[in-house]
Amino acid sequence: MLKTERRCAKVKARIKFRKYGVMRFIGHLDVMRYFQKAMRRAGIPIAFTGGYSPHMIMSFAQPLGVGVTSDGEYLDIELKEDIDPARAVRQLNDVMAEGMEVVGFNRIPDDKKSSGMTxxxxxxxxxxxxxxxxxxxxxxxxxxxxxxxxxxxxxxxxxxxxxxxxxxxxxxxxxxxxxxxxxxxxxxxxxxxxxxxxxxxxxxxxxxxxxxxxxxxxxxxxxxxxxxxxxxxxxxxxxxxxxxxxxxx
Amino acid sequence: MRKLALNDEILLKIEKPARYIGNEVNSVMKDPEKVDIRFAMCFPDVYEIGMSHLGIQILYDMFNRREDVWCERVYSPWVDLDQIMREEQIPLFALESQDPIRDFDFLGITIQYEMCYTNILQILDLSGIPLSARDRDDSVPIVIGGGPCASNPEPLAEFFDLFYIGDGETVYDQLLNAYKENRIAGGSRKDFLEKAAQIEGIYVPGFYEVTYKDDGTIASFTPVNPHAKQVIKKQMVKDLTHTYYPKAPVVPFIKVTQDRVVLEIQRGCIRGCRFCQAGMLYRPTRERDVETLKQYAYQMLKNTGHEEISLSSLSSSDYSQLKELVTFLIEEFKGSGINICLPSLRIDAFSLDVMGKVQDIRKSSLTFAPEAGSQRMRDVINKGLTEEMILDGAGQAFAGGWNKVKLYFMLGLPTETEEDMREIPRLADRIARRYYEIPKEERNGKCQITTSTSFFIPKPFTPFQWAKMYSNEEYIARAAVVKHEFQEQLNRKSLKYHWHDAEVTVLEGVFARGDRRLAEVILAAYRLGCLYDSWTENFDNEKWMKAFADTGTDIGFYNLRERDVGEIFPWDFIDIGVTKEFLYQEWQRALRGEVTPNCREKCSGCGAMRYKGGVCVEDREEVRQGEGTN
Incomplete structure (x- = not known):
């Protein structure tokens, strides 16, 4: 495990959000796009992949069907720098559309075993x-x-x-x-x-x-x-x- | 929570319910009790197209700055919902409040292309507004049209109460104030229209009478209401920097065509291509201050969260501060994962350098729009671009690593000969040859030259407004000449050819230069089921042909004759600044193949000078050398 220790540990966070009201008509792919834009509006220091068209390092847990509401949706992000969780929640909620509410922002360990997707x-x-x-x-x-x-x-x-x-x-x-x-x-x-x-x-x-x-x-x-x-x-x-x-x- | 106009059962059954629920970030909510005027702003096409239109975003922002106005959006319901709304008699509604359009004070419709005309009738019909303006009473909204096709509003005259001619930023305040005053005074719909008719740039079609000669052309066009003006003057924002611009545009949930921040760097074009309507309508060319644009870029990216920013103009390379702006955008935003789009750039050393920085050369292609294959033809259309410039540009691009080129041409231009048509494939081939001159080991596989042709449509207020068009069969024959010639080329395996549909071209031609008698045809087509005619999968030419036949309307009258110098055109009552004399002089120069210099090289006295703005009053010391364009 020497290799892992040497490497600079990445800061990762798990965001929990609610989806309700008219937002239940927004499909999973559009929710992903929605959060990409929300991260920029909120000024969350999210990390990007490299290359010609860098994209945000972001992964969603289980997709939610159109029409379904939820109190327990999750996405994991990688951060360029650490941010105070309470501040991150506040900044995100300041730019949310009605029907989307961020209710949690927790740092998670940087290993594959913890990834929300898997x-x-x-x-x-x-x-x-x-x-x-x-x-x-x-x-x-x-x-x-x-x-x-x-x-x-x-x-x-x-x-x-x-x-x-x-x-x-x-x-x-x-x-x-x-x-x-x-x-x-x-x-x-x-x-x-x-x-x-x-x-x-x-x-x-x-x-x-x-x-x-x-x-x-x-x-x-x-x-x-x-x-x-x-x-x-x-x-x-x-x-x-x-x-x-x-x-x- | 807002109550939606459509129930869950419908929303879960139709395609993309997000088109109809509103609630987007930066959409404006107001208390209907606290405003005096409800304005529904409509783009008569599907949400993804309508939401991509900058003009509506500017007006939406401008109207909503007024405390007494709530401007909302409405788009065409897609065909699946259209059917449900008719069956269940659901009235068309605005996205923000979800309230029926019928209860609004105004319905503003932007008219961007001819093939949306049946969609305009759909909007009126689903709203429960009588299609014909003369059948409307005080209970329904005032229907006002604007946008480029309003520069010849006559085919739609029957369906609109008002048209706004020119830039939207100028007299809307006056119009809305007149509406409020009229209401306070207890005035009728007609009283308001009479007030509106006195505002510069506002045209009330119902106040005019048209008579026709035996040959079908216009004999007279006369105001029949004392308040109606003889001539309607185009409105123009003189100072593009100190005017409205939406710093927080609405951010759609679903992917729309223009899913990015758009910076309008200038309005108008100095070039004077003779086929181009925008180039004449938006004269004089006006630039937006570069420092202001930089501020907008920051604010708009922050307020929307978009990951892409694009410049918008008719010819970006002519923007005097382009280098400074582009350098700024790259340095400031490239590092934070923002894509930068640079459309309508002339291919030269500078543009290749910046494009290399903002896109993946291996994947992207370069675009040239020579518009015509032969130099003779390019001189006729006043496209100040020589073959040498094209080959040089392509050569530099190939040296820089690009190997994909897109070429755009028009067929059916005035005076076009078979030789002119054949020059299109030959030019494409000469570009490919330039590529294969590069030693094999230095080049990046094969090159791919994709050529597209559309058919030329003469537009009002252009030097070609007198020109004739051709039949469907003739267009197809011309495309066949080009296709055949492509097969003769040395590098044919590297060349691809696409051509546009001719049937739609014929219809666009009719409506572009049509008169008010065409309302009958549009109505007949709509009744036959025509809708979303700009969508290939929905376009039904047979129904359109039936509509022409049923109404006894001759396509040939509109398309197949060259118009006489003395003819009164349906749009002659509009004054866009550029004079009919100048346009006719340009038409004659075109027929002689004479090139006219661009506005920065030399003023040609088109008439737009009287607006005393933009390029007409630029400091002549700063005049740059004309460098040609692509």
Missing amino acids: IVAAASYRVTLLVSARSANVTRTFPDSWEAKIEEFLNQKSIVVLKKTKRSEAEVDIKPMIYQMRMEDEGIYLFLAAGSEQNLKPDLVMRAFTEFIKEDPGRVPFHYHRIDMYARTPKGTEASGRFISLGKL
Whole structure:
């Protein structure tokens, strides 16, 4: 590890942000562009790659689907020089559009193991039931029977769905990727596998559930809200369970 | 939180919902209760195109500086949303407030190209504003047009209440004040239009009557309202430094065509190319102070966060402080990862040096716009560029490591012969030969010379406004001559050739020099479903041809005849400063192949001097040598 020690350690930071309101209609690629411009407006001393067209060293954790809101989005950046986290948050929030709020700016160690892109392992969601697909703000209460039905749904031996990717369609058993699913006061809580190894989107779970209870998907429109994203706790540290919020690493 | 005009179901179904939600950084929000005038500013094309237009950004900033005005933006809904809005009867709305356009005081539409005319009808239609100005009552916005195509507003006369002729920075305050006064006085729509007609530069088409001769040309063009002026004078900002400029332009969420900071370094062009409308309309050429531009660059990059900055002008190389500005931009911003774009530069030692600093030579290409292949033809169009300059420029570029060249030409120019057409491929080949003169071991593989031709369209207020155009078939035949000649060239494998669509050219030609009778055709085409005609995938020539046939309108009348010296043109009532006599004199010189010097070399007395601004009043001591252009 001599090589690593000799090298000048880079300053890296993990930014946590919320995405809500009309910003839910901005897709992932545009959110990336949005933050590139926001970094310049905020005067964050972000580092660049070399070459003829240098670009900011910035990587996002899991993309968020269009229409989905979130309280737990993350991006990692490399800094040219250190900056006070509280000041960075303030400077960024001064230049945000309504519907984007920076809620955390933490320095993270400079090693591949900590990179936000690769360590994401799970994500939590809250699913609300809407009166109509026309508005994500007008919700209705879930039928009482759904609590029992969720249990039945999870008690199946397997939950096979047709998963479409850009290249192919395949039948996949999503049951092992549903870590938790339960009815709460605010809606259905989902804790799902996420990241590059295994990834399960919440709408796929709810589609399978809707089919399971033989409801017409057109009549039960949902809104999805991501609560947070998690990594697995590092080996050897037997802290508080298997997952830890990316913001707490 | 703002309530959107479109519901979630629609927004999640259509392409790029970000086109319709507003909320962008630097967009202006105001309390509608606290303003007197609601102004909807429209670019009648899709968001990504409309958001790239500097003129609208200037006006948006200018209007919103007034506390009593809230200026918002509106663009054409893309075809997917267009259909939904018609089906569900959703009225067109402004991006900021999401309020219906119909409830605004003004709808301002910038008219940048002829092929957006059906989109203008779409905007009116979706807003619920009667298409014809004569059918509008006090409950709907005043519809005002501006921009380059407003220099011949006649084909659109039926659809607009007002046109603003010239630079937007000058009389809008007067117009808005007149509107407020009229409202306080309890005046009607017509009362306001009469007030507006008295403001210089404002044209109220409904106050004029046109009669025609048996041959279809105009017999008379007369004001029929006592407040209407005989002649409408083009508005011009004399001092481009001390005027409005948006230091914090709106930053779109989605990628738009012009996704960068734009510095307008000057307005107008000294060159006097005879086909170029902008070169005449924006006379005299006016420069913006270099120190002011440097400040703008700082402020605009900081306020937007853009990673690119571009200069804007008709011919950047003619900007007297170019070297200082470009050096400053490179030294100041290159290190912080800002790309610098230098469009419309003449290829010379200086431009090659700076381009080498701001772009990757291996990937980028150099652009020349000789516009015509033969020297004779270039003299006809007054393009002060010789073959020697082109070959020298290309030679220097090749020595500097470039190996890709783009060439732009026009076909169908006045007096063009087959020999002139054939000179286009031959010139491209001579450029390639220059490349292969470099020893093999010193050059960077093969060169790639890409040639594009468009078809020439005579525009109002140019020396070629008298010229005739050709038929669709003739244009295709001319492109075929060029294509055939390309196959004869020695270096044909290094040469590529593209040509523009001829069908659109024919229509652009009709509307560019059209009269108010064409409103019928535009309306018929729109009713047949024509929309987004500037988009190849949407353009439907058959529908357009049906619209001409159904209305009994002859394309030949507009395109295929050379106009007589005495003919009254539909746009003659507009005075752009440059006189019709000068334009006619230039037309005659063109036919004789005589070159006219540029404004810095020698004043040719075009008439723009009477504005007493820009190049017309430059200190003659500082006059530089004319260096030709590309």
